[in-house]
Amino acid sequence: MLPGRFVGSRAACLAGVTTLCYETIPDVQLCETIPDVTVRQEKSPFIQACRREPVPYTPVWYMRQAGRSLPEYRKVREGVSMLDSCTRPDLITEITLQPLRRYDVDAAILFSDIVVPLRAVGIDVDIKAGIGPVVGTPIRASADLARLRPLEPGDVPYVTEAIRMLVTELDDRPLIGFAGGPFTLASYLVEGGPSKNHDRTKALMYGNPELWHALLGRLADITISFLQIQVAAGASAIQLFDSWVGAVGPDDYRHAILPHTSRIFSALRSTGVPCIHFGVGTGELLGLMGEAGADVVGVDWRIPLDEAVRRVEPGKALQGNLDPAVLLAPWDVVEERARDVLVRGRTAEGHVFNLGHGVLPETDPGILARLADLVHAESIQPET
Ligand code: CP3
Secondary structure (H helix, E strand, C coil): CCCEEEEECCHEEEEECCHHHHHCCCCCCEEEECCCCCHHHHHHHHHHCCCCCCCCCCEEECCCCCCCCCCHHHHCCCCCCCCHHHCCCCHHHHHHHHHHHHHHHHEECCCCCCCCCHHHCCCEEEEECCCEEEEECCCCHHHHHHHHHCHHHHHHHHHHHHHHHHHHHHHCCCCEEECCCCCHHHHHHHHCCCCCCCCHHHHHHHHHHHHHHHHHHHHHHHHHHHHHHHHCCCCCCEEECCCCCCHHHHHHHHHHHHHHHHHHHHHHHHHCCCCCEEEEHHHHHHHHHCCCCCEEEEEECCCCCHHHHHHEEEEEEEEEEEEEEHHCCCCCCHHHHHHHHHHHCCCCCCCCEEECCCCCCCCHHHHHHHHHHHHHHHHHHCCC
């Protein structure tokens, strides 16, 4: 091994994946290490729950906790487009940290978007305010596939730089990296924008399996690189958001999507970081989503967590699943519903408290702060 230092994921270092965590630098002794800021993250309740280890209390974070409902987010975003803000390490760092100043959450999630790696390889995608991702020239024929070239670390230097800054700032709180799942990314590319029923995407899946698998193969390659880059920079867990995959039934999921998702999780396995797999409306897919190889299966609010436990194979932790709309109701309703989620979550081998989908823009941040405290207080375990 050339002289250098260990950076990034402790888990990757322990797993010996030096390409992910060893940086060669001149003028240092062999194997000199920097103070490893990620070692304490291994002992954080969030990572412990993902690994199904005993926890002092149930950890909590919120999908889409950054942005949207925070006035300080809207302030720093003034005059900066969504995707431009995702390429500025200073803004990425600031926005990622904003929710942690308000809520006692157990993890941060990187401020970015699922279309960032697509734009980084040259896809003409933009995020239009109030609409979502819009793709100028959709991908619908095999000739279009060449536009989905592999992602290199040099394509997203701002992600690496932001994560390195964040890991130092966050100290013992883990940072979750993320990427879009294959069906969800394919849907934006094929439809050309947000879609209710994903009809064109499913037409391609049913009508041209060869092109479909070639497309998902390329998306999986991009996703694997994007996630590996985040772990190499210091992310201590990752979440795959296949948000819209609930649009397909179990048989189609098994044949058309699962092989690609499995390849993503297999490629991440050697990094040693816990992987979370999430989708909306996936009650009938939960077992297969577990089989795809994640450590944690994310559950939306349509199915009680104890039922999700029965549907997911043993050896998995669960994440979820308070309906985000409950947070718009009076506090006594929030309290009652949150307690119910915690009680049902106790039947899982590991439970990370979360909403069943992202924070709604109109949510009062004060309620999110109170909810994090409630989850901790209600779940505290007596020291043994
Ligand atoms: O937790 C966080 O807040 C971290 C940041 C984050 C964003 N997007 C920032 C964002 C995360 C984790 C995402 C993931 C994402 N992006 C998903 C998966 C999660 C989910 O909600 O199911 C999806 C499907 C997208 C695609 C996307 N990006 C949509 C549909 C939209 C528009 C609707 C919306 O949520 O506002 C976006 C835009 C987007 N991504 C915004 C933010 C903060 C709003 C844009 C703005 O502030 O101008």
